[in-house]
Amino acid sequence: MDDAFVDLLHRNLEHATAFDGRFDDVQDAQRPPVVTVCCSDSRVLQDHIWGNDRPGQLFTCGNIGNRVVEHTHAGEVVSGDVLYPIAHTGTETVVVVGHTGCGAVTAAHADLTDGVDEPPGIERCLDLLxxxxxxxxxxxxxxxxxxxxxxxxxxxxxxRQVDALVGSDDVPSAVDVIGVVYDFQDVYSGRRGEVHVINVDGEHDPATLRASHPAIEDRIERLWTY
Structure with missing residues (x-):
């Protein structure tokens, strides 16, 4: 057995010891206030980027490209992974988390400019991007x-993922939809690991966002307006 997995088991014991008493309030149900949709990149630590250590606080979804949509017989719809907490656990905030240097976006760019040859499972994901x-x-x-x-x-x-959520009849208008970028490559002006807000409910003009959300104005930053 690979040593990496053995090490994970040892670390899990540390986790179980530290978290032993933290599951008491979520034994019978969950009511997370926030659902996050992150890229399934090993450098994006879905709970840790928020400093979260509370079971039941975040409903985390992950896939390559932080996508919120999927293809069904009814066409392109918001993924059930994202809709489940909205529909069944009272979650009223969705955060779409992109990240600098995203491999999925890089692959999509290559597919659109030069073409790529990927296994069918990866091609399916790229077709959604x-x-x-x-x-x-x-x-x-x-x-x-x-x-x-x-x-x-x-x-x-x-x-675009925020637009898909805001424009979906399956997502109530009362749900806040926020788009952010997680930076660990010194692309934005903050420190490595900071989250930068780029979109709120479909609005992505930085000046408008800062005026509308003064409490987080120092965290609103974009590389590009179009």
Missing amino acids: TPHLSPGIDALPDDLTRAAAIDRLVEYNVD
């Missing part, structure tokens, strides 16, 4: 490096 990112690629400034272009498309992707 590329139609939404194509207009963003066309709108990018011509003088960007590839890395800079990808980070701007990360914002564009978060915006």
Whole structure:
């Protein structure tokens, strides 16, 4: 057996010791106030980026590209992973978490510009991203490096996922939908690991957001407006 998994088991004992008394209030049900949709990238620590150590506080969803949609016989709909806490646990805030240097956005960019050859499972995921990112690629400034272009498309992707939630009849209008980017590559002005708010309920103009949300104005920052 791989030593990495054995190490995980040892760490789980530490977790179980530390968390032993923290599950008492969530034995019978969960009512998380927030659902997060993160990229399933090993560098994005879905609970830890918020300093969370409370079971029942966050309903976490993860997939490549922090997507909120899926294809069904009815067409493209909001994923049940995201809808479940909204529909059944009283969750009223959704946070879409993109991140700098996103591999899924990088692959989507490559697929749209040069074409890629991926296994069917990965192609299916890219098919959920590329139609939404194509207009963003066309709108990018011509003088960007590839890395800079990808980070701007990360914002564009978060915006599109927020739009899908705000525009869905399955998501009540009372639910707050927030788009953020997690930066561990010194792309934004803050420290490594900071979350930067780029979209609230479909509004993505930084000046408008700062005026509307003064309590978090120092956390509102975008690389790109379009």
